[in-house]
Amino acid sequence: MQTKVENNKAWFLVLPVFLIVAFSAIIPLMTVVNYSVQDIFDPYTRYFVGTEWFKQVMLDSRLQEALLRQFIYSFTIIIIEVPLGICVALMMPTKGRGASLALILVAIPLLIPWNVVGTIWQIFGRADIGLFGAFMSSIGVDYNYASDPTDAWLTVVLMDVWHWTPLVALLCYSGLRAIPEVYYQAARIDQASRWAVFRYIQLPKLTNVLIIGVLLRFMDSFMIYTEPFVLTGGGPGSSTTFLSQALVQQAIGQFDLGPAAAFSLVYFLIILLVCWVFYTTIMNMQKDK
Amino acid sequence: MTQSNTSMTRTRNTGKKEQAPVYSKAERKTRNAHLRGRFGLVLYLVLLLLPIYWLINMSFKTNTEILSGLSFFPEDFTLANYAKIFGDPTWYMGYVNSIFYVSMNMVISLLVALPAAYAFSRYKFIGDKHMFFWLLSNRMAPPAVFLLPFFQLYSSVGLFDTHIAVALAHCIFTVPLAVWILEGFMSGVPREIDETAYIDGYSFPKFFVRIFIPLIRSGIGVTAFFCFMFSWVELLLARTLTSVDAKPIAAIMTRTVSASGMDWGLLAAAGVLTILPGMLVIYFVRNHVAKGFALGRV
Structure with missing residues (x-):
């Protein structure tokens, strides 16, 4: 890494970003903090309740279930998407027309609005009009x-x-492209097996992008709202109600502002904590190089 | 790299096929692996595109045909669904609104992120690391958390139901991302270029616009692509902050649900039209996007 010059005037360059993000981030965040410690009946009648809502939220069994479901969900998709994404990246061609074509095709799901993704699967999974649903019932699965x-x-x-494996794949693909050809030549001279090439050349080079990938996937899956909302509406029962949806139900559906705000903060802190761990890991790894 | 792998082995083998049977076996093995890879990729792409194909297929069918059974090609090919969308301003204005606020967001994000990314990549200043993490932490804030406060904030400053409101709200996750990607690209440009330019008498703004920005062109393209991508696909905030004048297409689509049952054909057509802009944009940045996906950090 290059050495940086100490210069506090650089703050002027950062100021626009700070202002624009602060406007959309700090003010709403403070509003949430404000709500979380008050009991609000209408704009003029409100009481300070301290940590009351936080206690209530932490003990709420519905939210605990949603949290557990959320963790299982995030874990499941990361376990599936990361190996699958690596495989796809390894299979993608690196040169010529095929490379561009594969890149564009793989990236398509990432550019579809999230509710349209929900709609696509809503249609695709239905037994009467959808291919997947019809296929499942034709092989005798009651789906x-x-x-x-x-x-x-x-x-x-x-x-x-379906939606997010492309992200992992493209991240890995760009990581693989950054490996110099000489590494492979050396491996060929040593008659290294395909597995050895993967294990000792490709995988170590992928660590950086994989951390970014897992970080992004964790964050986004932890905030997932639109897709399951469109597809299942959180049901049947509450089997696919994840944290965001539980939160929206509470804040807008029941208008329980105080508990919803307290819940928001706890939710945000969980994400922040996990991401901070990831971020520190990335930064330390870059320092080691 | 599998491709070059095979060709390398092959060229080396042609001369001494008899002497080294080990190589030809290895060659066969690589070629088999190569074919398997191609097959796997094609299989993956087919599975990937099947749901999208199904949507496109459905958008050209009439509702009666959709409900009467499954078919891979529309028998009664119709453009009526698309005609309905393009003939009704309440429908097509949704696309205009979406494209409008996404472009605004892209411009704002790039304008503020460029100098900031330069500062992060070149200078050390008080609180730089904390600032960087704080920016990223906004990318981690679940939009659901901010839904109600956002609504109140933008209503109170009189921006509710305007394009700029959605563009600003989306800045909360596009700006940190833009700073992150641009910082990665900028760190790849050697410092000596800055120093030489200053010695040659360039002022900072002149250097930045004339020399530095052309150097990270591809980075800017990729950043714009990412801003587009995340702003285009987001619905929750966009829907909350708009009611009529700036309503995005993704929110308008939900209209098909009501009425007498579901207008599947219309829904499919509207869905297909939301996929097109994304494909167009990725086509333009296809050569740089691989680097961009690593956030310029490989």
Whole structure:
């Protein structure tokens, strides 16, 4: 890494970013903090309640279930998407027309609005008009994502794998492209097996991008809202109600501003904590180089 | 790299095929692996594109045909669904609105992120690391958390239901990302270029616009692509901050749900039209996007 010059005037360059993000981040965040310690009946009647809402939220069994579901979900998709993404990246051609074509095709799911992703799978999974649903019932599986919790869960996971594996794949692809050809030549001279090339040349070079990939996937899957909302509406029952949705139900559906705000803060802190761990790891790894 | 792998082995083998049977076996092995790879990729792409194909297929069908059974090609090919969208301002204005606020967001993000990324990549200043993490932490804030406060904030400053409101709200995650990607690209430009330019008498703004920005062109393209991508796909904030005048297409699509049952054909057509802009944009940056996906940091 290059040495940087100490210069506090650089703050002037950062100021526009600071202002624009502060406007959209700090003010709403403070509003949430403000709500979380008050009991609000209407704009003029409010009481200070301290940590009351936080206690209530932490003990709320519905939210605990949503949190557990969320962790299982995020874990499942990362376990599936990361190896699959690596495989796809290894298979993608590196030169010529094929490379551009594969790149564009793989990237398509990332550019579809999230509710359209939900709509696509809503249609695709239906037994009467969708290919996937029809295929499942034709091989004798009683599949219905709207009424069976397991099917709903599987469909949401499948949708996420479909939607986000391309991100992991493209990250890995760019990581692989950065490996100099000489490494492979050396491996050929040593008659290294395909597995050895992967294990000792490609995988170590991929660590950096994989951390970014896992970080992004964790953050985004932890905030997932639109896709399951469109696909299953959180049901059947509450089998696919993840944290964001539980939060929106509480804040807007029941208008419980105080508890919803307290819940928001806890939610935000969990993400922040996990991401801070990731961020420090990345930074330390870059320092080691 | 599998491709070059095979060709390398092959050229080396042609001369001494008899003497080294080990090589030809290895060659066969690589070629098999190569074919397997191609097959796997094609299989993956087919599975990837199937749901999208199904949507496109459906958008050209009438509702009666959709409900009467499954078919891979529309028998009764119709453009009525698309005609309906392009003939009704409440529909097509949704696309205009979406494209409008996404472009605004792209411009704002780039304008503020460029100098900031330069500062992060070149200078050390008080609180730089904390600032960087704080910026990134906004990317981690679940939009659902900010839904209500955002609504109140933008209503109170009179920006509710305007394009700029959505563009500003989306800045909360596009700006940190833009700074992150641009910082990666800028760190790849040697410091000596800055120093030489200053010695040659360039002022900072002149140097930045004339020399530095052309150097990181591809980085800017990729950043714009990412801003587009994340702003285009987001619905929750965009829907909350708009009601009529700036309503995005993704929110308008939900209209098909009501009425008498579901207008599947129209829904599919609207969905297909939301995919097109993304494909167009990625086509332009296809050669740089691989680097951009590593956030300029490989």
